[in-house]
Structures are given as C-alpha cells and as structure tokens.
Amino acid sequence: MQNNRVGDNVEQLQTDILVIGWGKGGKTLAKTLGASGRDVTMVEQSDEMVGGTCINVACVPTKSLVTSASRRREADDADTWFAESVDRRDTLIEKLRAANHAMLDTLASVCLVSGRATFVGPKRILVQAGEDQLEISAETVLINTGTVPAVPDIPGVDDPRVFDSTTIQHADPMPKHLRIIGAGPIGLEFAGMFRGFGAEVTVVNSRDVLLPKEDRDVAEALEAAMAADGIRFVHGTRADKIAFEDGEDAVLLAAGRTPTTSGLGLETAGVELDERGYIKVDERLRTSAEGVWAIGDIHGGPQQTYLSLDDSRIIGAQLSGEDSRTTTDRVAVPTTVFTTPPYATVGMTEAEAREAGHRILVAKKEVAKIAAAPRPKIVGDPRGIVKFIVDADTDLILGARLIVVDAQELINLIALAMRAGVTATELRNGIWTHPSTTELLNEVLGELSLA
Numbered sequence: 001m002q003n004n005r006v007g008d009n010v011e012q013l014q015t016d017i018l019v020i021g022w023g024k025g026g027k028t029l030a031k032t033l034g035a036s037g038r039d040v041t042m043v044e045q046s047d048e049m050v051g052g053t054c055i056n057v058a059c060v061p062t063k064s065l066v067t068s069a070s071r072r073r074e075a076d077d078a079d080t081w082f083a084e085s086v087d088r089r090d091t092l093i094e095k096l097r098a099a100n101h102a103m104l105d106t107l108a109s110v111c112l113v114s115g116r117a118t119f120v121g122p123k124r125i126l127v128q129a130g131e132d133q134l135e136i137s138a139e140t141v142l143i144n145t146g147t148v149p150a151v152p153d154i155p156g157v158d159d160p161r162v163f164d165s166t167t168i169q170h171a172d173p174m175p176k177h178l179r180i181i182g183a184g185p186i187g188l189e190f191a192g193m194f195r196g197f198g199a200e201v202t203v204v205n206s207r208d209v210l211l212p213k214e215d216r217d218v219a220e221a222l223e224a225a226m227a228a229d230g231i232r233f234v235h236g237t238r239a240d241k242i243a244f245e246d247g248e249d250a251v252l253l254a255a256g257r258t259p260t261t262s263g264l265g266l267e268t269a270g271v272e273l274d275e276r277g278y279i280k281v282d283e284r285l286r287t288s289a290e291g292v293w294a295i296g297d298i299h300g301g302p303q304q305t306y307l308s309l310d311d312s313r314i315i316g317a318q319l320s321g322e323d324s325r326t327t328t329d330r331v332a333v334p335t336t337v338f339t340t341p342p343y344a345t346v347g348m349t350e351a352e353a354r355e356a357g358h359r360i361l362v363a364k365k366e367v368a369k370i371a372a373a374p375r376p377k378i379v380g381d382p383r384g385i386v387k388f389i390v391d392a393d394t395d396l397i398l399g400a401r402l403i404v405v406d407a408q409e410l411i412n413l414i415a416l417a418m419r420a421g422v423t424a425t426e427l428r429n430g431i432w433t434h435p436s437t438t439e440l441l442n443e444v445l446g447e448l449s450l451a
Contacts, residue, residue: 011134013111015041017319018138020117020125020264022100023052025295025308026144029316031103034110041136042104043127045116051100053146053297054305056093057166062189064089065169066338069196078198082174085197089169119265123291140291140319143271143279144308145264147257147297152181156242162251165190175199175250181239182254183210185337188222190252191231192339201231206238215349217364218401221385222343225403228383229340259298274300283326285314304335332418336408341367341376341384344411347399347418350451353389358398361390361424362451363444367404373440376405386444388424395423406437413438424448 016039019026026042034040049056068085072078104110113136115129123141127134149164151157163171165186178194180187183205195201210233211219223233242251259277266273270289272280278300285293293315296308307330314325334346353360367373368382376382384403391398400414417427428445432438 013041013113013134013136015039015111015136015138017041017140017142018123018125018136019043019142019144021052021144021146021260021296021298022050023144023146023296023308024054024305025310025312025315026142027052027100027104028309028312029142029295029319030110031107032312032316033319034104034107037109039109039111040107041111041113041138043113043115043117043125043136045114047114048097051097052305055096055100057169059305060096061089061093061169062165062193063338064092066189066193066196066340069193070340072196072198078176079174082197086170116263118263119269119271122269122289124269125265140293141269142293142295142315143264143266143287143298144295145260145298147259147303149253150256150258151253152239152255154239154241157253159242159244159251161244161249162242162253164253168250168252171250177248178202178250178252179204179248180252180254181242182256183207183233183235184254184256185335186256187252187254188226188343189338190254192226192229195226195229195231196340203231203233204237204239205233205235208236210235213349214345215351215387215401218349218385218387218403221366222339222403225341225383226339257297257303259300261298276300283328284318284323285311285327302333302335304333307333332415334411334415336411338408339403341381341403341405342407344402344407345400346411346415347397348389349399349401350387350389353391353398359392360398360451361392361448363388363390363446363448365440365444365447367440370440370443372443373437374435375437375439378435379405381405386440388445388448390424390445390448392450395425396421397424397427404437404440410437410440 017033019030019042022044030040030042065085072081113127115127117125117127120126124137176199178199178201180191180203183203187203191201191203210223261277272288274280279287279294279298281287281294281299287294295311297303317324332346336342336344364387367376367384387401389399397418402411424445427441
C-alpha cells in the first residue's frame with residue numbers, strides 16, 4: 001500500500017491489523033506481519049515519534065548524551081560541549097527515525113497513516129490531522145501508544161525553567177544549576193549526565209533513602225559513587241511547589257511516567273483501565289475487548305524497550321495460531337541504570353532471597369579490590385561494588401547487583417546463566433577474555449560464603 005496522509009481522498013479504510021503508536025513492539029509486529037503479506041496499518045500522531053519513544057526521546061538519545069557527558073574534560077567549555085553533544089544526538093536520531101520509517105514504508109502491505117487516533121467503536125478508530133479525517137476498521141487492533149513524562153500538579157511547574165526528561169535534552173542554554181525532582185532511574189541518569197556536562201546537580205528524593213527496595217550496601221555504594229562526582233542528594237523531601245533561588249536556573253521533573261490513554265476513547269472500544277490509567281491485560285496481553293491487545297508501556301509494569309519487544313513475540317504467536325508464549329514465561333529479566341559507572345540488576349536482592357526462604361551464599365566485593373578484572377582500572381573508573389546471591393543448596397544464582405564499568409553488558413550474561421540453569425561454580429570456572437570486566441566472575445564468585 002502507499003503511504004497515506006489523512007485526507008488523500010480516503011474516508012474509509014479496512015485493514016487486517018491496526019497498530020496505534022510506533023513503539024518497539026508495535027513496529028516489530030508491523031514489520032513481521034507486513035513482510036508475511038498481512039494487511040497492516042500503522043497510525044502515529046507525530047512525525048517526530050516515528051520509530052517510538054526509545055529512539056526519539058528516551059533510551060537512545062539519552063545514552064548518546066550520557067556518553068558525550070562522560071567524555072568531557074575539565075578544559076572543555078561546558079556550553080560548547082553540550083551544544084555539540086545535542087547536535088550529535090539529533091543527527092543520530094534523524095538517521096534512526098529515517099531507517100525506522102523506511103523499514104515499514106518499503107513494505108507493500110503496510111499502510112502508514114499520520115494523525116491522532118480515537119476509538120469510535122469496537123476495533124474502529126477515527127484518525128484526525130487538522131481538518132482531515134479517516135475512519136479505520138480492523139480485525140485486530142494493537143494499542144502501542146506508550147507513556148509520557150509525569151507532571152506533578154504543584155505550583156511552579158509551568159515556569160519555562162522547569163523541564164521534563166524530553167525537553168531538557170534541548171535546554172538552551174545548558175543548565176548550570178540543576179535540581180532534579182525524583183531519584184528513580186530517570187533522575188539518576190540525568191543527574192550523572194548533567195554533572196558530566198559541568199552543571200551543579202542536586203537530586204531531591206521523596207524517600208528517606210536512595211533505592212529503598214535495594215539492599216542497603218548496594219544503594220549506598222551507588223550513592224557514594226555519584227556523590228564522589230559532586231552530585232548532592234536530599235532525601236526525605238517532597239516537592240510541594242517549585243521556586244527558584246538566586247543562581248538556580250533549571251528544574252528537571254523526573255517523577256516517573258504516565259500512560260497516554262486519555263483521549264483515546266478506550267471506553268467506547270470496551271477497553272478497561274486500572275486505577276493508574278494503564279490498560280488492563282491478561283498474561284497474553286489481551287485487553288477486555290475482543291481482538292484488541294495492548295503492547296509496551298501502555299499496559300503498565302516495568303517500562304523497558306526489550307519487554308515491549310517480547311510483547312511482540314507473545315502477541316505474534318497468537319496471531320500466527322501458536323499461542324505459545326505468555327508474560328509468565330519471563331524470568332531473570334535484567335535492568336540497567338546508566339549512571340557512571342552503570343548500575344545493573346537481575347533477580348532477587350539479598351533481602352528478597354531471605355524472605356523467600358532460601359538458604360543463601362553471598363559474594364560481595366568492591367570493584368577497586370578485584371584484582372582479576374583490571375578493565376575498570378584501565379579505563380580509569382574502579383568505583384562500585386559487585387554482589388551475587390546464590391542458593392546454597394542448588395548452586396544456582398538467585399540475583400546479582402553490579403555497579404561497575406560494563407555492567408550493562410555483563411548483566412546479560414548473568415541473566416542468561418540464570419535462565420539456562422548455569423551454576424555459580426560454572427561461571428566461577430569460566431574462561432573469559434582478558435582484560436575484561438567479565439573476569440570478575442572468577443574472583444568474586446570464588447568468595448561465596450554463607451550469610
């Protein structure tokens with residue numbers, strides 16, 4: 001099919017598969033189904049979001065800025081370095097956006113539609129772009145509209161010096177004094193980023209401690225690493241208004257994200273929401289409306305691009321008649337917060353393992369004291385901590401916490417070992433390249449002891 005702009009002499013459109021929103025899971029399914037000859041229509045309201053949140057305003061652009069910030073030297077002018085980093089970010093995103101567009105635009109059975117979608121009935125939407133309108137009916141509908149930064153309802157949020165995680169990526173001028181409201185993954189990543197760019201950064205945390213669900217030794221190690229970079233933390237403080245003091249020039253709202261279900265007309269389609277506004281789904285990602293699935297962040301839970309990708313596998317299996325996957329199949333899912341050094345996790349904390357009744361072995365070591373893995377020292381950042389929780393009866397890894405150079409890569413190996421039933425002893429005795437961060441497995445897992 002041709003790429004149709006709403007209003008190109010088309011008033012009605014019937015399609016097999018309708019995907020609303022160009023996120024990771026939705027675009028993957030659209031490509032797979034389109035390549036197999038299925039009639040697919042993709043609707044996206046913003047040309048700036050083609051390819052989804054991850055490549056346009058979240059995972060990829062922010063990591064580009066994190067990397068640029070980590071490479072700035074003291075002698076580099078902060079404003080110039082930030083402006084050049086933003087330019088590099090934008091160039092990268094333009095290329096990725098174009099590649100994502102071409103990925104679907106080149107498929108004859110995929111129709112791309114630009115405009116705002118609203119349900120006007122079961123499996124039927126109205127797309128509007130200005131005065132143009134197009135009504136689309138489908139046998140199968142995939143809602144993939146994602147989330148946006150949450151904006152607290154407090155005085156001062158409308159000040160032009162108040163940013164969210166999207167708008168601050170193009171702040172002009174670069175903030176010199178940045179207060180971040182929120183100490184979750186978004187707040188921590190931007191704290192490290194802007195400190196690297198040369199800003200004075202304060203993180204305001206409503207909780208009494210950093211990462212309250214994490215083991216205290218791990219959370220304290222992360223806070224110590226960030227504090228060593230000059231990042232200030234204020235714990236146990238809730239923002240009830242935003243006001244600026246002399247010398248302060250920016251506030252970043254990093255208090256989570258909120259679903260984009262408002263205005264979609266989901267009640268008309270018979271799609272139920274939970275108390276937070278996310279779409280309710282079962283373990284196969286089916287909504288309360290027959291033939292309608294929710295994919296990605298819009299159904300709540302951990303908001304990770306790779307989970308959206310796995311959503312596409314679960315739904316794809318059903319659409320192909322296999323019905324072989326569910327969300328309950330997910331085990332040992334790793335996460336990484338791109339602080340400096342990165343903070344990566346998989347599985348249980350020590351506290352969770354004890355509460356679950358496991359008899360556990362624990363191995364914990366400061367990165368600077370790990371002799372067998374010199375890479376962190378080679379790259380000049382031996383900060384952090386490594387911690388493993390192992391079942392004493394089975395020798396299987398229950399969880400791992402890494403604050404170390406290359407943690408974002410090493411955590412994937414550990415997660416795979418957990419899913420495959422590879423024992424701690426096998427990892428300890430593994431043969432790894434040298435010099436690499438992976439070598440820490442030899443030394444740290446050799447120090448397991450009952451805890």
